[in-house]
Amino acid sequence: YKTLTVVDPPRGADGAGGMEYPTLITAGTEWWAPRRVLSPESVIVHEFGHQYWYGLVANNEFEEAWLDEGINAYSQSLVLETVYGPSHLYERFFSIPVSGQRWLEIKLPTAPFRGIGPIPLGTYGQYIPQSEWQRRWSRYIANADLDVMRHSAWEYLTADSYRTNSYDKPALLLRTLENYLGRDLMARVMRTYFQRYRYRHPTTQDFIDTVNEITGLDLDWYFDQLLSTGGVVDYAVSDLTSEPVEDQRGVYDRQGQRVTVQEADEAEAGGLYRSMITIRRLGSVVLPVRMEILFANGERVQEHWDGRNRWRQFHYINPSRVVSAEIFSATLDPAGPSHPLFLDVDFTNNSRRLEPDHLPALRWTAKFMFWIQNLLHQFSAFS
Numbered sequence: 107y108k109t110l111t112v113v114d115p116p117r118g119a120d121g122a123g124g125m126e127y128p129t130l131i132t133a134g135t136e137w138w139a140p141r142r143v144l145s146p147e148s149v150i151v152h153e154f155g156h157q158y159w160y161g162l163v164a165n166n167e168f169e170e171a172w173l174d175e176g177i178n179a180y181s182q183s184l185v186l187e188t189v190y191g192p193s194h195l196y197e198r199f200f201s202i203p204v205s206g207q208r209w210l211e212i213k214l215p216t217a218p219f220r221g222i223g224p225i226p227l228g229t230y231g232q233y234i235p236q237s238e239w240q241r242r243w244s245r246y247i248a249n250a251d252l253d254v255m256r257h258s259a260w261e262y263l264t265a266d267s268y269r270t271n272s273y274d275k276p277a278l279l280l281r282t283l284e285n286y287l288g289r290d291l292m293a294r295v296m297r298t299y300f301q302r303y304r305y306r307h308p309t310t311q312d313f314i315d316t317v318n319e320i321t322g323l324d325l326d327w328y329f330d331q332l333l334s335t336g337g338v339v340d341y342a343v344s345d346l347t348s349e350p351v352e353d354q355r356g357v358y359d360r361q362g363q364r365v366t367v368q369e370a371d372e373a374e375a376g377g378l379y380r381s382m383i384t385i386r387r388l389g390s391v392v393l394p395v396r397m398e399i400l401f402a403n404g405e406r407v408q409e410h411w412d413g414r415n416r417w418r419q420f421h422y423i424n425p426s427r428v429v430s431a432e433i434f435s436a437t438l439d440p441a442g443p444s445h446p447l448f449l450d451v452d453f454t455n456n457s458r459r460l461e462p463d464h465l466p467a468l469r470w471t472a473k474f475m476f477w478i479q480n481l482l483h484q485f486s487a488f489s
């Protein structure tokens with residue numbers, strides 16, 4: 107295209123914002139957008155992406171919404187992450203994180219301020235960075251199991267579920283695939299899909315066939331589960347123990363010597379620890395995962411699990427205790443970088459430590475006490 111027109115609708119016309127047409131897109135500048143919230147950058151990058159996904163690669167955005175908005179949302183997040191870094195939707199109010207966009211507002215009278223939203227004062231405080239993938243994840247978990255993703259746009263249970271299943275979940279599905287394949291292989295997949303299907307009408311099956319052809323793998327199991335079941339991904343490190351190896355009481359023959367082991371003779375075992383880690387699949391979706399185990403002497407061990415059974419146990423006898431275990435996305439290349447399993451609906455159970463870390467609780471208690479103290483000082487003014 108020789109030209110691209112970007113229209114930023116005037117105030118009061120925001121219903122026309124965020125829409126895509128060939129060579130014409132509409133933006134949507136928000137009044138009082140907080141400093142580091144990517145508005146209107148995010149929506150412009152998104153609508154520009156549609157020049158490719160449906161514009162050139164003419165997928166059916168009504169009947170296969172995930173293929174249209176999903177691939178576009180994935181592209182959008184990659185561009186935003188590369189160009190701008192993390193967005194900032196959460197900010198701190200006196201060190202407590204608060205959802206950034208709409209709190210502590212001053213409402214303006216309709217005349218003459220029609221179309222100008224309330225002024226959010228609090229958003230000009232401290233900000234907390236939030237990556238594109240965290241942002242998408244927080245919207246995905248709200249409707250993770252409400253619908254099967256592969257549906258026509260009008261067939262989802264709610265408008266929120268349409269949004270999750272057409273934008274955020276497919277973006278996370280593709281990002282998880284990228285983490286598995288590696289960025290270069292994923293880029294080859296996307297380039298081939300684009301070059302092969304521009305000026306044509308690809309379907310979901312065409313996309314899956316392209317993935318399988320370029321990777322040389324059969325990844326039907328991945329798409330079948332995530333596109334055609336409403337299943338949930340949830341892995342957990344459910345148990346972690348690490349105990350000194352103790353000799354059993356008794357009389358032993360050790361190098362020709364008669365040795366009697368009493369209860370107090372723990373040290374006899376030579377300072378070894380027996381560790382056990384249980385990892386469980388709580389959701390119905392089966393994905394391979396990687397687990398990283400950290401020992402007290404700094405040694406790191408990596409384990410892979412296909413996730414087919416509901417659980418698996420790992421046992422170690424090592425001169426050092428296990429300190430922690432954490433679950434990540436599996437990678438085709440065993441030396442590939444570790445990424446969080448973005449499709450997991452519960453991150454709180456994805457890792458476990460042998461000893462609880464009390465520092466965060468102390469930090470929050472200290473903050474809480476500080477504000478209680480201030481509040482009591484305020485009250486004392488009335489005494």
Ligand SMILES: [Zn+2]
Binds near residue numbers: 178
């Ligand atoms: Zn869109």
